[in-house]
Amino acid sequence: MKQVYLGLHRAYLNNLLSDLHEAGLLEITNIWDAESKLRAALNEGERRPEIEKCAESIQDIATLLDVLGESREEEEEGILQLLLSPRPPRKISVDKKDFHQLCREAEEVVSGAGAAVDMKRSLDALRARLGILREQQESIALLAPFDLDLGYLGESELLYTVPVVIDTPAYQRFAEKIEKERFDTLYSSGIENGSQMVVILTTLREDRDRLDHLLQDPYIRILEIEPFTGAPREKIEAIRSEIEALHRRERELMEEVRAIDAHYGEHLRQLHEEVCIEKDRLMTHTHFGWTHDTVVIEGWAAEKDCGRLQEICDAATAGHVFCKFHDPDGTPELVPVCYDNPGWLRPFEAVTTMFARPRYGEVDPTLFTAPVLILFFALMLGDAVYGLIITVIAALLYRGAGKVSSTIRDGSIILMAAGVATVVSGILQGGYMGDFLPRFLGITPPFVIINALEEPIVFLRLALIIGIVQINLGLCIAAFQNLRKKRYTELLKGQVSWFFLQPAAAVMLFAFFGWGAFSRPVMIASVLAAVVGSGLILLRSGPLGFFDLTGFLGDWLSYARLLALALATGGIAMTVNILAQMVAGDNPLFLILAAFIFIAGQTFNFVLQTLGAFIHSLRLQFVEFFGKFYTGGGKEFSPFMAKREITELNGGGV
Amino acid sequence: MTMGTGTVLVVIGAGLAVGLSAIGAGIGVGIAGAAASGVTAGDREKFGLALVFQALPQTQGIYGLLVAILLLMSTGILGGNPVDVPVSVGLAAIGVGIAVGLAGLSAIGQGIAASSGAAVSARDPEIMGKGLVFSVLPETQAIYGLLVAILLMAFSGMFTGVFTISEAVGFAAIGSGLAVGFAGLSGIGQGITAGAGIVATAQQPEVMGRALIFAVMSETFAIFGLLVAILIMFGSGLMG
Structure with a gap:
């Protein structure tokens, strides 16, 4: 392992960093964390404003990918298929881009696929409404045997009517409580439904609070019914029609989201990886030492890679770089270790x-x-x-x-x-x-x-x-x-x-x-x-x-x-x-x-x-x-390397 | 089939081998199983990982079963022609049963270590390999027990069917079995240390080497037992 010092004019920095990132040969150390001998002569680098732009872009793309991912109907691979014949991920070829090119491309694609977010909001609202309707459907089905006009439920000028479901074993206890309370007028009608009793209670409006108080019992559930005038069967029919219409709309929206996914999905995944790589690259700027015009990079490289590293530096800066490779002279525990086996x-x-x-x-x-x-x-x-x-x-x-x-x-x-x-x-x-x-x-x-x-x-x-x-x-x-x-x-x-x-x-x-x-x-x-x-x-x-x-x-x-x-x-x-x-x-x-x-x-x-x-x-x-x-406990060599899982740089990078 | 006293003693030896080691393996598997259930309740996908740790203390039971089968085969009760076994060899067979059976109680310690391993590996799957290594430490005692059992069987002629040892030597074989068997209980202490070692290594991976040293300390007493067992075998003339 060799300790590496690179010095170059700041004009070449982006180019060199990009090449170093793709090569993955150098572990960059933070001059301001390490006990660097050079730090006294250097200034700290500022956090690059482009990082915020990258973070925003990553957030936008991730949101879109979440939305599009939900619409995808992918067959899940079984464990045997995953082990014995998995589908290898397809690599997307990409060109080398500078930050501004990447941002423009990301903005265009996010804007093109942006409609998916509105569709997702519509889908969420639609699904929430479907949930409410299903609950209503179940509650009203319980009231169907009463053949009651649902318009009577709730408060009227004089009366208060509330439908409830009571567990059968608790019904007798509840009836005794009602008896003890001595309501002036209370009409109660109940029908047994399996292990539950469906009961409609009607009392004078001024007794509502007393009745509600009695209904606060873990064995009693009040059926919440939306305002509606007509028989339960009519309401159930109306709900069924509305559910069908909502399902139709849901399918239409999903088709539209899938169309967006087919058009932009792969491009978005590619951009997500590219912007993350760009952000990682920008984040390293604070690790370097700066003067007015020059940048100093400190790090570690395997001895066998030093020649190749020198070549990359020379090529990226047209020779305007100094590279120094030293044997480690500090604490051995701080020296990273990489295996070197056949x-x-x-x-x-x-x-x-x-x-x-x-x-x-x-x-x-x-x-x-x-x-x-x-x-x-x-x-x-x-x-x-x-x-x-x-x-x-x-x-x-x-x-x-x-x-x-x-x-x-x-x-x-x-x-x-x-x-x-x-x-x-x-x-x-x-x-x-x-x-x-x-x-x-x-x-x-x-x-x-x-x-x-x-x-x-x-x-x-x-x-x-x-x-x-x-x-x-x-x-x-x-x-x-x-x-x-x-x-x-x-x-x-x-x-x-x-x-x-x-x-x-x-x-x-x-x-x-x-x-x-x-x-x-x-x-x-x-x-x-x-x-x-x-x-x-x-x-x-x-x-x-x-x-x-x-x-x-x-x-x-x-x-x-x-x-x-x-x-x-x-x-x-x-x-x-x-x-x-x-x-x-x-x-x-x-x-x-x-x-x-x-x-x-x-x-x-x-x-x-x-x-x-x-x-x-x-x-x-x-x-x-x-x-x-053997004692072990060495520090892992962790090179500065672009994490490319689904993309590959045209021409293989450097 | 008429069984002589020698054969009866061999059968008792087989019972001790499989019975005692099954107690150890059963408790060990139970301890590890309790942790495995907790791990699976937290994350059902960790079932396989938890099962691996639970299976570890079963080995002592397998050693016991193996020795019991070998003893039964040496008499011809299982898989062969009945052999007239002298009382001296029957006594040695009891020593064999005690050696592998008592040493099999080390599975309790292995269960303790394996429960730690399952719990820690569920949180951090990368620690699984280290957890397994710590968990097999207390099996050494069982291996010493098995080793003495095999030596006793070999030197008393159970593998060849040539029985030459005296009854006094047969009694000495029981002493040998007791030495390595009881010393094998040190595996319980080792399991406790190994369990803590897994937790320590999960917190700071670089302390694994030192944690292993702490954990193998208890093995010293198993080595004492093994040494005494071998010395008894030598002193009594079993080893020639």
């Missing part, structure tokens, strides 16, 4: 990022993690059929959603590698849905080298050998980093101590358990090495160094999970096979049940063990391996 390794960067991005100057562990992650996954799953299924799923994802999503493409590549490795591992372990081949077909699997179920101790030895190799690889990387940074004391106490202790402990353990005989000089050397190694560890961590020793042992034994998971995959698959065989064996009629047990059991085992193999493989990387040399 193409085949890039999908695995997500695994490293899941733990933490490397710090500046720290070894990127992706190269070491990728093959081991796949190896562990394959050893733990260890079934050729399961591996084949994973490979097929990964290939489908790669050809499907992988074409539109880089995350899915990377994930499918990892899955495909894991699937192929599992096929190989499965063949070498003799796993084909457990013991399906010998149990059901009488075939002895060929090419078997090691079967965890038959030779668990051999598999355990293999797991522990792999473990000690990976742990020591971690220690070697840590030693390399300490050597490079000249931290010799840490190298001695943190890594060399273990290089002393491990062989010494191995010799002593072999001698103790009687697995090997060693000469006296070897034993003396081992004891000395053990004392030196333990002493260095205790010097580094104090009494807590004891936990370093148990921790190391724990890390090593943790690799026994390779055996545990391999056993679980094969063992559960075998159990499913035995159960299916037992069910089918008792009675041929139970063959269907046996097939169901086999398919459901194998599917369950496949899903659970695939998940387990992946997570435990990750754990071995993150806890046991990374714990030896």
Whole structure:
């Protein structure tokens, strides 16, 4: 990573910014936030007034897109279609435009499509009216059996009439309350409607408040009816006609909005993206340092991109620019980090990022993690059929959603590698849905080298050998980093101590358990090495160094999970096979049940063990391996880059 | 079929293996399931994510089932010809059952960690991978239990059908199982720390490494148990 300083005449700024934005090679830092050495000689830039214009334009376009989006009748893609055969977004070719051109174009299109907003208002009002009419329709339908002129409802010169709906269980209580209130004159008529009573109450006008007070009950609902003279059936008919007319108008308006969408929709989406890009570009002006005529830009670029960056700057300013590229000299934590791996390794960067991005100057562990992650996954799953299924799923994802999503493409590549490795591992372990081949077909699997179920101790030895190799690889990387940074004391106490202790402990353990005989000089050397190694560890961590020793042992034994998971995959698959065989064996009629047990059991085992193999493989990387040399926590390199999702610049930008 | 005392003891061992580990897995899955229900109530689309976390503590139950099946197969009760198992091997089988069964109670801790993982990942799906890593930490104890169980089965001749161990060694195998099994309960403490580690990492992703160190501290006691189990096996002559 290089620290970059660019200086240019302000006349070239827009052109250069546009090219830098399209190239996406430079992370621009805010001179006024960072501890820049140049800030004392520079002035702060003012917020550009064009930003407000962009914000207004974005708001107008977004409102129109919302309106037009509601009118669109797009078929929703199912999850399978989204994963296996998604529709890739069509890119719209656009020309490079300056701010004024863009504004003019946006104004024209917004003005052309503006009628859609009025139509939306009409549609909202129309739909609100439809809602009211439907409620009226329902309320009046309840009153239909009374055959009452609706003109009598509400207040008249002398009377007050109100229709209500009361839950049947509460009706008796309400009737008693009415009785107690002793109204001078009260007419009540009720009809039972399911679990409710529809009641029309009439009293003297001066008693309205008392009656309304009684009606304030959670089990009572007053039916609000619009003023109308005539029978309920007549009103229902009138409402029906009005609803039909409103629906007709709604369809007409929607057609008009759709026509606007067909004409302007794509152009609006394109402009929305272009104006957002323009706004992002303008927002950076306050990050720069200014003099009367010159602008200074500070930032970061990957070392490999510095040449290309220089070319872009020269081309955009006709050579009237100075570019300085320095090695970072400030706080390492502030230096952004970008991965620099070959193409085949890039999908695995997500695994490293899941733990933490490397710090500046720290070894990127992706190269070491990728093959081991796949190896562990394959050893733990260890079934050729399961591996084949994973490979097929990964290939489908790669050809499907992988074409539109880089995350899915990377994930499918990892899955495909894991699937192929599992096929190989499965063949070498003799796993084909457990013991399906010998149990059901009488075939002895060929090419078997090691079967965890038959030779668990051999598999355990293999797991522990792999473990000690990976742990020591971690220690070697840590030693390399300490050597490079000249931290010799840490190298001695943190890594060399273990290089002393491990062989010494191995010799002593072999001698103790009687697995090997060693000469006296070897034993003396081992004891000395053990004392030196333990002493260095205790010097580094104090009494807590004891936990370093148990921790190391724990890390090593943790690799026994390779055996545990391999056993679980094969063992559960075998159990499913035995159960299916037992069910089918008792009675041929139970063959269907046996097939169901086999398919459901194998599917369950496949899903659970695939998940387990992946997570435990990750754990071995993150806890046991990374714990030896890797801290992470680096700042992500975030280049100044135009976010183009639906547009592409003619000529590819710069 | 007539069963000898040895076979009966093997069957008891199988019962201990699957029964004890099912207690752990059941409680763990229950704890994680409670969080999963809450997560799904908040957002139905998070059902799949919550289900993954809930499935994690099931593994201990699977280890128990696996060992139970292997024990039953070693006697021929399941999938083979009945074998006359001596009492000494029956005692070792009880040790096997205790090892994997008690260590399976670590699923309770895994359930606690998984519930944290489900809750935090529902708010921030990017933390899911880290949540899964923290959630599998307390499974190590179960793996140690399974490891000792497999070693006991291998050295007592259950895989080969060649039974040579004495009854005293069979009793020693029970001690071995108790050592790694009870030490496996440290997984509950580890689950509590791992759950807090997930929350801490969600708040500040860069503390993941340190949170992992805190979480693996509890594993020390499981290693003590494993060491003692191996020493018992060695001292009693099981390992030759």
